[in-house]
Amino acid sequence: MSSNPSSFQEEKRQSPVAILIILQRLFVMIIKSAWPVFVFYFINPQSKFEYIMTLIGIGAVALSTVGSLISYFTFYFRLEETELVMRSGLINKTFRTIPFDRIQTISFTQNIIHRVFNVVQLDLDTAGSSGSELAIKALSHQEANAIKAYILDRKATLPTQTEAIEISNEADNPVQQGRLLLHLSVPDLLKIGVSQNHLRTVGIMLAFILGLSQYADELLSKEKEEAIWLFIFGSAVIIALLTVLLFVGAFFLSLLNTVLRYYDLSLLQSDGGYTITAGLFTKTEQSAQHQKIQLLEWRNNPIKRLFGISTLYLKQAASATLKNKSTLVVPGCYLPQIEAVRDSYFSNFNKDDFKEYVISPLVIGRIVLYLGVVPALIFCSINFMKTWWALLFLAWIPIVWMLARLYYKKWRYAISPKGIYLTKGFLGQRAAILRWYKVQSVTLKQSPFQRRKDLATLEFSTAGGNLTVPYIPLAHAKELKDYVLYAVEQSKEKWM
Amino acid sequence: MLFQNNPIDLTTLPQLEHIQMKSLSPAYLKVSYLGTTIFFIMLAIILMAVRFFAEFDIPFRVELGIVGGWLLLLVLSLWHTYEDFQIQGFAIRERDLTYRSGVFFRSTTVIPYNRIQHAEVKQGPIERRFNLQRLEIYSAGGDGSDLYIPGLPGNRADQLKDYIIEKAGKHEQ
Numbered sequence: 001m002s003s004n005p006s007s008f009q010e011e012k013r014q015s016p017v018a019i020l021i022i023l024q025r026l027f028v029m030i031i032k033s034a035w036p037v038f039v040f041y042f043i044n045p046q047s048k049f050e051y052i053m054t055l056i057g058i059g060a061v062a063l064s065t066v067g068s069l070i071s072y073f074t075f076y077f078r079l080e081e082t083e084l085v086m087r088s089g090l091i092n093k094t095f096r097t098i099p100f101d102r103i104q105t106i107s108f109t110q111n112i113i114h115r116v117f118n119v120v121q122l123d124l125d126t127a128g129s130s131g132s133e134l135a136i137k138a139l140s141h142q143e144a145n146a147i148k149a150y151i152l153d154r155k156a157t158l159p160t161q162t163e164a165i166e167i168s169n170e171a172d173n174p175v176q177q178g179r180l181l182l183h184l185s186v187p188d189l190l191k192i193g194v195s196q197n198h199l200r201t202v203g204i205m206l207a208f209i210l211g212l213s214q215y216a217d218e219l220l221s222k223e224k225e226e227a228i229w230l231f232i233f234g235s236a237v238i239i240a241l242l243t244v245l246l247f248v249g250a251f252f253l254s255l256l257n258t259v260l261r262y263y264d265l266s267l268l269q270s271d272g273g274y275t276i277t278a279g280l281f282t283k284t285e286q287s288a289q290h291q292k293i294q295l296l297e298w299r300n301n302p303i304k305r306l307f308g309i310s311t312l313y314l315k316q317a318a319s320a321t322l323k324n325k326s327t328l329v330v331p332g333c334y335l336p337q338i339e340a341v342r343d344s345y346f347s348n349f350n351k352d353d354f355k356e357y358v359i360s361p362l363v364i365g366r367i368v369l370y371l372g373v374v375p376a377l378i379f380c381s382i383n384f385m386k387t388w389w390a391l392l393f394l395a396w397i398p399i400v401w402m403l404a405r406l407y408y409k410k411w412r413y414a415i416s417p418k419g420i421y422l423t424k425g426f427l428g429q430r431a432a433i434l435r436w437y438k439v440q441s442v443t444l445k446q447s448p449f450q451r452r453k454d455l456a457t458l459e460f461s462t463a464g465g466n467l468t469v470p471y472i473p474l475a476h477a478k479e480l481k482d483y484v485l486y487a488v489e490q491s492k493e494k495w496m
Numbered sequence: 497m498l499f500q501n502n503p504i505d506l507t508t509l510p511q512l513e514h515i516q517m518k519s520l521s522p523a524y525l526k527v528s529y530l531g532t533t534i535f536f537i538m539l540a541i542i543l544m545a546v547r548f549f550a551e552f553d554i555p556f557r558v559e560l561g562i563v564g565g566w567l568l569l570l571v572l573s574l575w576h577t578y579e580d581f582q583i584q585g586f587a588i589r590e591r592d593l594t595y596r597s598g599v600f601f602r603s604t605t606v607i608p609y610n611r612i613q614h615a616e617v618k619q620g621p622i623e624r625r626f627n628l629q630r631l632e633i634y635s636a637g638g639d640g641s642d643l644y645i646p647g648l649p650g651n652r653a654d655q656l657k658d659y660i661i662e663k664a665g666k667h668e669q
Contacts, residue, residue, distance in 0.1 A: 096616050097661065126613055126636075317636060440637035443605040451602070461637025481606070482509045489591040489608045495636075 008079035008150060017117040018138035019072045024113060026064035034060070077136060079150060084124070086134060098134060100155045102126045104317075106148050120144045124151075178270025182330065182337045184262055184278075188309070192262060192332045193255035195303035258331075267330055267337070269344065274314060276328055288328045291496055292316045294438045294464030296345055298338055301428035310429075312338055315464030317496050327464070346419060346433055354414035354421060360455050363411075363471040364404040372400030413469055415480065417487070420460070422469065437491035438462045442481050446474075460484065463496065510589070517585030517596055523626045524647025528577045530622060536570045586645050593633065593660065595643045605643055609663040611635050617653045629653035633660065 034056050075088040083099045108120040122136040122144045139147070184192075265278035273289035293314050300310040314328035330337075343349050376396040383390035403426050410429070413422040419435040443459040450456055456477035457470045472480075543562065547554065579599045587594040592608040616632040623630065623646075631653040633643040648656065 091621050093619055094616060095618075096614065098614055099661075099665070102613050440611045440635040441605055441607040441641040441643075443603055443641070445601065445603040447601050461635065461641030463636035463638075466638055466641070478511070479509075482511055485592055485606055485608060486509050489610065495611070 008147070011076040011078045014072065014075060014077075014136055015117075015119050015138040015140055015143075016072070017113065017119045018075075019068050020117075021111070021113050021121070021137050022068035022071050023064050026067045027060055030060040030063055031056070079147065082154065084134070084151070096134065098124060098126060100151050103151060103155070106151060108144060108148075114138065122147065178268050178272075178275075180266060181269045181274075181340055182265070182267040182333060184265040184332050188332045189259055189262060190255075191304075191307045191309055193258035195301060195307060195309070196254040196258060262331055265331070269340065274328060274341075276330060286328055288314050288316050288326075290344070291494065293345060294462040294495070295432060295434040295467065296342060297430065297432040298333065299425075299428060299430045305428065308334060310334075310338060312341060314341070315462075317463035342433060346435060353416040353418070355416070356412055356414040357472070357476070359408065359411045359413075359469070360453070360471040360473065361408055362453055362455065364401070364408050366449065366471075367404035367407065368397065368401050372397040372404075411470075420467070420469075422467070432467055434460065434462065434467050436484055436487035437493045438464075438495050439484055439488050440495075442484055444477055444481055450474075517587050517594070519585045520581065520645075520647035521628060521649040523628055523649065525578070525581045527622055527626050527628060527647070528581060529574060532570075532573045532577050536566070536573070540566060584647075586643075588656070588659075591663075593643065595645055605641070607633060607635050607641070607643055609660060611637075612660060612664040615657045615660050617657055631656055 037052065037056065070090050071088070074090050075086070077084060077086045079085075082101075083097050084103075086094075086096045086098070088094050103124050103126055105123075105125040107123045107125070109123060110120055114120055117138075119138045119140055122139055124134045124136075126133060136144075260280050262278050263280040264283075265276065268275045268277075273287060273292070275285060275287040277283060277285045294317050295315050297313040297315065298310040299313075304310060309332045312330040312333040314330070316326040316328065376393045379396075380390050380393040383393070407424070407426055410426075411422075411424045413420060419433065421431070421433045423429060423431045439460045439462055441461045443461070445457045445459065446455070447457075450471070454474045455471050456474045457468060458472065458477045458480060459469075460467045469477075469480075543566070547559070576599055580597065583599060583602065584595075584597045586596070591610075592606050593612075594604060594606045596602065596604045613634045613636050615634070618630045618632060619628070620630075627650060628646070629648045629650075629652065631643075631645045631648055633645075635641050645653075645656075
């Protein structure tokens with residue numbers, strides 16, 4: 001390699017092409033944030049639209065030019081023996097240090113401007129939260145390659161890293177052939193399709209129907225008696241037909257979606273991790289290495305429970321921007337498959353190691369108050385002027401009360417020296433399992449109500465998502481927090 | 497390594513409650529007051545601009561109400577700033593870092609050093625005037641698992657950052 005490592009030690013700027021790239025980004029951002037102005041002038045067409053547009057355009061160009069120049073000339077980076085040091089900012093100064101052994105992926109991206117000038121953007125991902133990534137917006141190919149080689153080289157020589165090689169490129173290290181855990185048959189596929197969440201579709205339908213009735217109201221005030229009745233009857237028929245049609249349509253749509261996405265799904269387990277392949281026309285493959293899996297979750301709904309299936313989520317460590325993509329979703333898992341995955345994540349899983357606890361029943365009152373009483377009273381008082389029927393909104397309160405009781409009854413969490421296992425849900429069931437050494441931080445939260453009642457909510461953050469245990473006695477929460485911190489600080493196991 | 501699973505007496509574990517939280521630099525209270533005041537002055541300017549350019553008449557009673565509301569909110573915000581300052585605090589232990597905040601919804605977050613990804617020191621223009629720094633500590637957990645400790649005097653944040661980074665490095669083995 002032609003690169004001289006000592007040259008990295010000096011502070012460097014990005015390639016000047018970065019100015020263009022930042023400029024383009026800022027410009028788009030400014031234009032996007034000006035949308036209320038466009039909306040305003042769309043409503044008020046008599047105003048001087050072109051004049052305002054020109055003003056916004058000139059302003060955006062000027063602002064983004066100045067911004068990109070400042071951003072370019074104040075951004076410096078240099079590579080040290082074990083870390084990358086960056087500083088930037090004119091008024092708000094930022095100094096950032098990224099140790100090489102925290103860097104998970106190094107990737108190059110190019111947009112059209114990059115391609116024209118033959119440069120790349122270098123992204124360093126540290127599997128942390130959004131603040132911990134670093135993008136060097138423009139570098140020549142040669143320089144970017146040299147930096148990547150240098151970082152990988154330094155990583156490999158660092159004594160702390162044993163599996164540094166797998167980090168360089170995920171595609172290089174596919175999970176090997178292994179045991180077939182799950183293969184979805186056509187009946188399985190139908191079960192999954194039927195038990196999809198149709199509630200969302202119902203929500204869309206309701207919004208549609210409400211919109212229609214609003215329109216009807218407006219017409220009603222203008223038309224004559226006869227026409228009114230005809231209209232009511234007509235629209236009722238239309239609405240009923242539409243409802244049925246929409247519902248049937250939604251049902252088949254989600255069925256079709258299921259078949260397209262999960263056709264021929266198979267879950268492979270091997271020494272390296274898990275691999276899922278699925279799809280009818282476009283076959284997708286996703287994999288998760290064992291050590292990257294942070295926590296496991298599985299959920300069902302009443303229909304899924306009838307079929308005895310659950311959806312399993314393998315939550316992997318990834319940067320904030322990738323968080324959703326990095327979760328492996330396995331629909332249609334039966335109990336044996338869930339247990340197989342659970343046992344490999346939580347080695348020697350034994351129910352007897354766990355001690356079970358319940359949450360405080362006071363949670364019922366809070367749910368009823370915030371989700372039941374408050375919205376019911378608001379809707380009731382808004383509509384009370386119009387009609388006495390508004391009192392029907394109050395029926396919402398006992399419904400919420402019943403659901404809240406179910407929620408309380410189903411909430412269970414069990415603690416073992418190695419981790420936590422919890423189950424919860426309203427109508428369906430959700431379960432999650434987490435090992436202590438995967439925990440990144442612990443937060444104890446208290447609302448004013450919880451402070452009065454000596455309760456607390458405990459939150460465990462992991463690189464794959466958070467786990468929250470609400471409404472537990474304060475003393476127990478503190479004890480648990482200290483215990484988990486102790487477990488994390490003692491552990492020698494690598495969380496990834 | 498064999499997994500050891502000795503029973504642990506919970507009462508012997510180090511308890512967070514036994515250590516004293518360090519509060520932020522008193523200068524930070526001034527910075528916070530200043531920030532709040534500037535925000536309300538900006539708000540007043542915007543309101544006055546609306547009043548000045550508005551083509552419709554605003555009744556005197558409404559004007560009085562808005563001025564009253566502005567004053568009330570200003571006082572409440574200043575009170576909140578003060579209370580918040582009283583509650584904000586951090587603690588440094590051998591193996592972890594704690595930060596507490598929140599007047600109404602209180603939260604205490606703890607990050608063990610062996611889970612810290614990286615740390616940053618930041619300083620805004622007002623903070624520079626008052627010789628204050630802000631320390632930001634990132635773990636690999638999602639939103640809400642990062643710590644922001646504002647109002648550290650002098651180069652305390654730099655020192656803390658070096659200390660934490662060193663600790664974080666040492667725990668990796």
